[in-house]
Amino acid sequence: MLSTYASTQQDKALEGTTVLSMDSFKPAFGTVVLAGAMAAMAPAQAEENQSTTAAPAVLQEIRVMGEVPNDTYQTPSKLSSPKFTAPLLDTPRTVNVITEQQMKDRGATSLQDVLRTTPGITLGSGEGGTPVGDRPFIRGYEASTDIFIDGLRDYARGSHETFNLEAVEVIKGASSAYTGRGGTGGSINLTTKAPKLEPFAELSAGFGNADQWRTTADVNMPVGDTVAIRLNVMKMGGDVPGRGGPEIDRFGVAPSIAFGLGTPTRLTLSYSELKNKDTPDLGIPFANAANDRDTPPNVDRENFYGRLNADFRNNTMKTSTMLFEHDFSEQAQFRNITRHSESLNDYLMTRPSFDNCKANSGPPCSTEGPDAQFKRDNRARWRYNTAIQNQTDLYGTFSTGSLKHSYSAGVEFTYEKVFSRAVGGLPATDTDNLWNPDPNKPYKFNLTYGPKTQDGYIKTRSIYFMDTIELSEQFLLNLGLRRESFTVDNMKLKRKDDFWNYQLGAVYKPAENGSIYVSYATSSNPAGENLGQGGGADGVGGSASVRDMKPEKSYSWEIGTKWDVFDERLSLTGAYFETHKTDARTTDPLTGDVTLNGSNRVRGIELGASGAITPRWNVWTGYTYLAPKIKSYRNGNNVYDGNQMKFIARHSASLWTTYKILPELTLGGGVTYLGKRYVDDANTLELPSYFRYDAMLQYDVSKSLSLQFNANNLSNNALYDASHVGVFANVAPGRSYMFSATYRWE
Template structure:
């Protein structure tokens, strides 16, 4: 434990302080670093714009800024696939959660998680790969596992492909980043009240107030109650408040402070179990065989997700001179949670009765999984980065340097139901939702868990222009990650595991820009996933042998192009890529047993998109994704050649709207779109699947005057039976056809 103690104590005393100090030291050194070789003076032609996502956004989202200091420039300048869901589209769709916003990204699917593992919440698969730790807000980790509400979202970015240099460990398929609403100059007030079918009531307010020449306050608040349409589940409730203040707006140095308090109490849903019809080899959810979409196997009393989140963020941006800008971002986040759900199954007897109708009513059983637990997560992160633009002889540079350090502490207590729960049998078609089984302290070896993860990293990249049209972007990130894990329960002895790894993630891109409207690129990038990262949520991985595994390495090869047309209003993108997930295997020298952190997988895909306006009145956001996935190596030979779980081969989204009578009292905006995802497998053996998903959504809105507007939204208008979250032996059903109305005021 000496190595671990040295790293952890060293970080607590020095790393965050070093990261902060480095930011100010870089600022002091900035003017010298900006001198040109010829004159020794700052080059005014390479001035850095201040990064901001506030105010009026461009019609073409590719022309918007990333909002992240370590990814300078616009979205269209980044040599990888990035899809942006802007606030205008989220408002038209009446988006209330991160999951709803990500329906616009066809390469993203949701996994249901495992109650025993505790990963329920916003658990995503991006391009087929687990992205459990790849959710960011304003470029920083959002500590904890929970369902995020959209009331503070300015925009959502899906940054696809391994992104180890910019974001660190993980990110095999990509990451999701949310840019928050923060203060801006000027006064503004927006309030929305929404009512919908099956008792849905939501109210939000967004107020910005300028209190000085360079200072402004902003306040976002939200309250919601909802029961899902056509799902027999209890009502959920959530509310939040997010005040923020910014100093130095419009000046060379800006400080923004943000605080979020967010709480929700909502029913949980483990999903519909899978059954296989006699004579077939692939099972489907029982809702495909006569079980109603409204069916819920949970308990009105115990199956709840109750989470409280407190998050404080400080962001400093300092423009040292025309060539150098420094960023220093710090976050502290805390989540407290109670969680439980009921995992139902349909055994052989149940399945036989379901399909033959002989022997009585099919009866489901409740597993021992999904037991209640209480958890506490807190974390702190600091990122300091510097962006410098300068010339060396005839070469133009855009360089980024940075330090990233974070620490996360997770504690969890799991309870256990008695034998009466696993012995219970209920009507598959009409489950009893009033069950209230007693539970007590857990007795398994992992009933109590604590993990501490520390990561420190240094990253650097440089884009070099050899000609105005041709440039190369290269970068490296060095990371050291330490994970310490302890588990105990009942009469079992306390077990301790540790993993300590250092690794390097590279990236390189060749970029050709024949004109400002066109860009073609070829990229290679890598991200690494260290052992121990998921021990708390997947305790089965916590073994002495897994501690010694080499980190998992994920690589991507991507070729893509972007073009702006219609005077820049519309951006078109296309890319082809291959992602390889290469998990290490090790052999125990004493027993000869082979241990693996998972299968080796490959996804080859095509991504095509359009974003912006065809005319000033005609908005469009569309994307198509083709993903050819395959397990290329496995310790289970029968799985080789099978498709990767949760990955549809074809997926597409479309959202478009048109405003008639712009600027007149008779204005009317009409729009809608589709979300489509093809059939997907639920397990590595490809013996369980869900059919295609399809949702047709539409809206109509009218601006009564400058301060008042009304909007009506219809969702899943064809009333399709969709599966919105997936797991190995079950799937969560989405809601049926729904209608809601929103009244908005703007001042």
């Protein structure tokens, strides 16, 4: 691959002109020579020749009129958290960054939209105890409680939006040293928008099929030389394309103000509120013991198996944040972030299944025949969370002899409380025809709520230290250590665990723009980390042996390489990795007690590319292969040793690219592939693989006004996002169109 550099003088008369010449080269992987035609298409970048010897030959300049776009899909040089003490190129682990520009181009409005097209991630489903919301699996392991906002854990367990996001950072591999408990397969950090000193405003409005509509506003205003305010607002409504009735009703607002911008001492105050008032949709009934099907029944994708006159979801998430920063010098910076958050999940939803249809004197439970029936069960809950978090970081650089250190040291305190109310007066369960369900049936019910009671609390205290040591220009060491004290109390039983987690990494730089690395990291999952949310072996609400158990332990190692090519506009990554959970929970077949004698592992490879191939050609692509294996797991008398871990696809890939064919016209398109996934430990039920095709067209009417058309799932295939152990299967949206107009002034 070849990067070309142009040596030019600034010419104000040629504003918006790109000047290409070939007076120096920087090959990426060794010396590679491309044809002259390809060189002419390569990106140009000014570089002054500092040589004091003979001047190089200068080829004829090629002047191309037109503006070069500034927004690309190139990953940032550093991640947002100060815990990452090295540039991303020299960080010894895989990190996927989805930029704001990419989210806009793809028309992604939710975190689920973003993760659905990210290789190495599959989606899970709640059943009611675990609420409907974002439930990702990263490299084979659940990460629903490993979602962070600006570096602080998010306790909301809801559905996240993109209207106030600058980027989504997916950190892969065991990450407890960075993030604390959990993080077996990785974690997700949402980076929010912050006030800036440049004035601008951006208004957008869009309309689509299924009566979809969406409006957003992003206004930033400086107040004096060092103060700025910013306001982001979003409102979205309509139906879900390809589903017969579920509605979307979403609102978000995020004001913020920053003091001391451009000075050593800065204070940012921000607030965010997101409300989802939509129709919960658990998809279609899947299977039970009486069926011999191994995939979901072939029903009309438009069929809605819930109750339009009864089901609802009120999901509210509020956060108030204070960020204080001070630069003592270029070698030492201080940061303290305090957040108060609260969230509410209040819902009544239908769980469609084939369970116990005969109990209601209906036809047999079956997916075959014109009279096949399914059952509507109630799932209702009222759950309220509140949390206070404080995190302090001291970071910077120092030297010990010839060794250069880039460090980050910090402490963290969190306190989460969980409340619930008993929900009564539910509608009666009923059965209906599988092939032609009626979601408009009238239901008589009168919901009643009991008093609010505290279900429990979680307290954590952590201290951590990260250090990147530069041994020489070519060799780096990356070290990390965290000590965490975790206390959980469900008002019946209290447990406290203290544990260490660490990471080790070595980086070799054969060139300034490339690295080869190997790393090792650990993670811990204490009992009760979800405070019983979802029940079973994951929570303090399970059996006594689960409640009294030590944390599950995991470790992962990774060997990989990263290269920034085309004048650091395109990032290439490749890695081989393994994650082992050595102390997984399992059931003793003799006593029925839950023990830590289980184990599983996931190994795989990941390849990725993100950035700009030319100034007009952006690309974001990746491929992940996973081999998830249950090494030892028993549930009663059932033995699952050697089976594939459920919910995980072996193959996943995504490609999205845009090309500016004219200065004002950009075309984009992409394809996503997800392989089949088993949804039960016995590997008898599976969700089929699928391809999804998306497209985009953008036209800049003027410097301020742009029009955009997005079409997703062009083939209108029935795509399954997830399943709850085969009881039902969640259906992804069908073909959707959205036409939007955006006006921006600066």
